[in-house]
Amino acid sequence: MTSIAMPKLKGIPQLGLGTYPLRGEDVIGAVSMALEIGLRHIDTAQMYGNEADVGTALRRSGLARSEIYVVTKVDPSNLGKAHFASSVARSMDDLGGPADLLLIHWPPSDDDFEATVDRLITERARGMANAIGVSNFSPSMLRRAQMVAGGSLICNQVEFHPLLDQSKLLAAARETGVALAAYSPLARGKALQPNVIQDIAIRLGRPASEIVLRWIIQQGVIAIPMTTKRENALSNVAALNFELSPEDMAAISALGTRDGRTINPSWMAGRWD
Numbered sequence: 001m002t003s004i005a006m007p008k009l010k011g012i013p014q015l016g017l018g019t020y021p022l023r024g025e026d027v028i029g030a031v032s033m034a035l036e037i038g039l040r041h042i043d044t045a046q047m048y049g050n051e052a053d054v055g056t057a058l059r060r061s062g063l064a065r066s067e068i069y070v071v072t073k074v075d076p077s078n079l080g081k082a083h084f085a086s087s088v089a090r091s092m093d094d095l096g097g098p099a100d101l102l103l104i105h106w107p108p109s110d111d112d113f114e115a116t117v118d119r120l121i122t123e124r125a126r127g128m129a130n131a132i133g134v135s136n137f138s139p140s141m142l143r144r145a146q147m148v149a150g151g152s153l154i155c156n157q158v159e160f161h162p163l164l165d166q167s168k169l170l171a172a173a174r175e176t177g178v179a180l181a182a183y184s185p186l187a188r189g190k191a192l193q194p195n196v197i198q199d200i201a202i203r204l205g206r207p208a209s210e211i212v213l214r215w216i217i218q219q220g221v222i223a224i225p226m227t228t229k230r231e232n233a234l235s236n237v238a239a240l241n242f243e244l245s246p247e248d249m250a251a252i253s254a255l256g257t258r259d260g261r262t263i264n265p266s267w268m269a270g271r272w273d
């Protein structure tokens, strides 16, 4: 087992491993590989149907559970009073202990908003998670949730890459004391394509994926790329160890638009701010 000097934001290792859509031996293999090369932050969710397999990989690693930072998320179908607590208990059984960070995966309905955030707070108080946060929350939802939580939310996990302008969300995260975690940080490959990124990659002699991840990390954002390949995981780790110039950072930031989402479910229409 290798260990990596890893910066943390709000206690969260700044680079982790995403696990969607992996299941079974695929996810066990990817998590085992990531832990072997020194990554210590694993992202899963009830929705991915892989928490039990992630739990298997954690146990097989031989690492103490306290050495690994595990994030999971409550599925939209479990946010109501009837299923929240039981679904979290099942997740913790599957993962082999409390989550380091428990998130609401997608925003609750407007009329159940405060009650849902309260349920999350209750789970932390019951010891089911060491910390709590949200995912896919717009700036106004983030402010509202952080108010309900009395400032105790530590993270908003959102789509974040150079093709999507998330500057307002980043400002809201800083204002509310929440760390942003970038999902689909490579936009599933699409963020590697623009000429601006390709040109910087050639000039610096690094793959485009490292340029994209460095742009995220250098803004003080967490990144959780998914990969099943050791060479790609090692390359993603290398993004921790170089710097982009202010000019290159600005050129990449200029690529972002408000409609650059890869993931945009119909139920979020009109709710992104």
Ligand SMILES: NC(=O)c1ccc[n+]([C@@H]2O[C@H](COP(=O)([O-])OP(=O)(O)OC[C@H]3O[C@@H](n4cnc5c(N)ncnc54)[C@H](OP(=O)(O)O)[C@@H]3O)[C@@H](O)[C@H]2O)c1
Pocket: 017, 018, 019, 020, 021, 043, 044, 105, 135, 136, 157, 158, 182, 183, 184, 185, 186, 187, 188, 189, 207, 209, 210, 224, 225, 226, 227, 228, 229, 231, 232, 233, 235, 236, 263
């Ligand atoms: N909260 C939410 O609603 C939400 C939504 C979506 C995703 N997520 C989380 O975020 C994680 C990451 O997002 P994502 O999987 O959608 O997209 P992503 O990480 O942007 O892209 C994953 C793709 O990039 C490839 N890749 C990874 N590293 C690479 C490298 N160094 N060079 C070239 N290709 C590379 C992977 O292929 P290889 O396996 O071939 O490397 C994979 O096909 C998910 O796994 C999940 O845990 C959360």
